[in-house]
Amino acid sequence: MRDNTALHAACLQSDDGVVALLTVTPEQWREKFGWGDAKADFVLRNMRSLAESLESLNIPVRVIEQPTFDGLDEAIVELMRDAKCDALFFNREYEHYEQQRDESVSATVSEAGYSIQAKTDQTIYAPASVRTKQDKVYTVFTPFKKRFWERWKEGDRPECHPSPKRQPKLDLESDRLPTSIDGFDDPDLDGTWPAGEDHALSRLDSFITDRLADYDEQRDIPSVNGTSTLSPYLACGVVSARQCMHAALDANQNKINSGKTGAVTWMEEIIWREFYKSILVGFPRVSRGRAFKAETEAIRWKDDDDAFEAWCEGRTGYPIVDAAMRQLNSIGWMHNRLRMVSAMFLTKDLFLDWRRGEAYFARKLVDFDLGSNNGGWQWSASTGTDAQPYFRVFNPTSQSERFDPEGDFIREWVPELQGLSKKQIHAPFEKLDADRFSELDYPEPIVDHSEAREHAIQAFKDLK
Numbered sequence: 001m002r003d004n005t006a007l008h009a010a011c012l013q014s015d016d017g018v019v020a021l022l023t024v025t026p027e028q029w030r031e032k033f034g035w036g037d038a039k040a041d042f043v044l045r046n047m048r049s050l051a052e053s054l055e056s057l058n059i060p061v062r063v064i065e066q067p068t069f070d071g072l073d074e075a076i077v078e079l080m081r082d083a084k085c086d087a088l089f090f091n092r093e094y095e096h097y098e099q100q101r102d103e104s105v106s107a108t109v110s111e112a113g114y115s116i117q118a119k120t121d122q123t124i125y126a127p128a129s130v131r132t133k134q135d136k137v138y139t140v141f142t143p144f145k146k147r148f149w150e151r152w153k154e155g156d157r158p159e160c161h162p163s164p165k166r167q168p169k170l171d172l173e174s175d176r177l178p179t180s181i182d183g184f185d186d187p188d189l190d191g192t193w194p195a196g197e198d199h200a201l202s203r204l205d206s207f208i209t210d211r212l213a214d215y216d217e218q219r220d221i222p223s224v225n226g227t228s229t230l231s232p233y234l235a236c237g238v239v240s241a242r243q244c245m246h247a248a249l250d251a252n253q254n255k256i257n258s259g260k261t262g263a264v265t266w267m268e269e270i271i272w273r274e275f276y277k278s279i280l281v282g283f284p285r286v287s288r289g290r291a292f293k294a295e296t297e298a299i300r301w302k303d304d305d306d307a308f309e310a311w312c313e314g315r316t317g318y319p320i321v322d323a324a325m326r327q328l329n330s331i332g333w334m335h336n337r338l339r340m341v342s343a344m345f346l347t348k349d350l351f352l353d354w355r356r357g358e359a360y361f362a363r364k365l366v367d368f369d370l371g372s373n374n375g376g377w378q379w380s381a382s383t384g385t386d387a388q389p390y391f392r393v394f395n396p397t398s399q400s401e402r403f404d405p406e407g408d409f410i411r412e413w414v415p416e417l418q419g420l421s422k423k424q425i426h427a428p429f430e431k432l433d434a435d436r437f438s439e440l441d442y443p444e445p446i447v448d449h450s451e452a453r454e455h456a457i458q459a460f461k462d463l464k
């Protein structure tokens, strides 16, 4: 709320008061967005916290609750009439359905005679506005990042907005938000992912103070709390990319390429997020289930439901993959290194369609964000923009030895393997004799990595 572009503009431009509008569209979230319990619950809890903050500023909160976006434009006009509003301010969203909604709401609201202001808020620069010299959307990250920083150095530095001021009191009651949402269960994640801006800002603050400097060294070790874990708050708009970028720059004496290497690397991650949103806008087919590299649409992925289920449930016989999937299923979040490992395993070792993995992540992640999720999946599947080349297939066992050398992360999430040594834990089926392995109640590997790797590489070669 403190750094919200549309809210800031509305408060600044209105003399008579501001009304906030929140929309709750459960069927849309479930059927069209593919959200699961963790995301829906997190959004709702944050809406509740936001509503409280708004009311404390004399901003009444109106709620439109309906199954989908259908008819939302009319409902908004009706609400504006009822609340005697004369202008609509909103922050743009960039996914397929959200863009359609924003267009239809803008058309209907302006036909009804109201003014509209659509703002850039989700990203530092409007997606697809960081462009090549030929005025094209970048498809490779490094030059995108270079241009991003050039723009910054040229003085185009979006600042955080000041907190909105208390508004004149309106004679209007707030609506109540629902306490639960149709079709979603309570995932019981309040303790793991507390809601609210105060919490998000203190998470940002403690990361910057305690962990930013070492981010470079710690960020790939899943057993260590080395990353910010801000992704749910960024994805949901509780904290802004501007706030993150400015906090890191302040901690790094405004240095972009020098100073603390941890700060430089972390800012780069914020720019990855910008990059994937830019891809979403420049190449909208990726948000409609299409591969960025059109030729990879010809790949005949396997159709093995048992293997898919084993992957989803963390029963592949590859401990690092299983630990990662169980982390996801349990807390709605997975460490970035392991998102790459588990996505690569699904697409290259099991040779299953990346879209199945993408949808599963969407349903489980509390931080689900279509641009970053799609970008991450297509990177791993080698179907995306600036993706991992198809011949560089991660070996899950080597990844495990490298990034979880003591096996601590595996022990945390795969209790069956708790008693194993660091030599045994990465590949128990290989390292233990048959009797000892059978005592573990842990599956044999469901696929042979070397054979699977050959198969995947050949399938990509055959495309040429």
Ligand SMILES: Cc1cc2nc3c(=O)[nH]c(=O)nc-3n(C[C@H](O)[C@H](O)[C@H](O)COP(=O)(O)OP(=O)(O)OC[C@H]3O[C@@H](n4cnc5c(N)ncnc54)[C@H](O)[C@@H]3O)c2cc1C
Pocket (backbone or CB within 6 Å): 219, 227, 228, 229, 230, 231, 232, 234, 235, 266, 269, 270, 272, 273, 274, 276, 334, 335, 336, 337, 339, 340, 343, 361, 365, 367, 368, 369, 370, 372, 373, 374, 375, 376, 377, 380
């Ligand atoms: C297959 C796959 C799926 C992914 N799905 C999502 C998703 O749905 N939502 C999501 O926010 N991120 C996704 N990511 C990116 C990344 O894994 C998470 O953003 C990160 O793990 C979040 O943890 P953090 O907040 O501690 O990140 P930090 O390391 O602290 O990074 C700070 C912020 O930068 C952004 N960021 C970091 N890495 C990336 C990246 N590779 N791409 C884009 N933005 C990044 C995130 O907003 C993150 O919160 C995915 C990556 C892969 C490989």
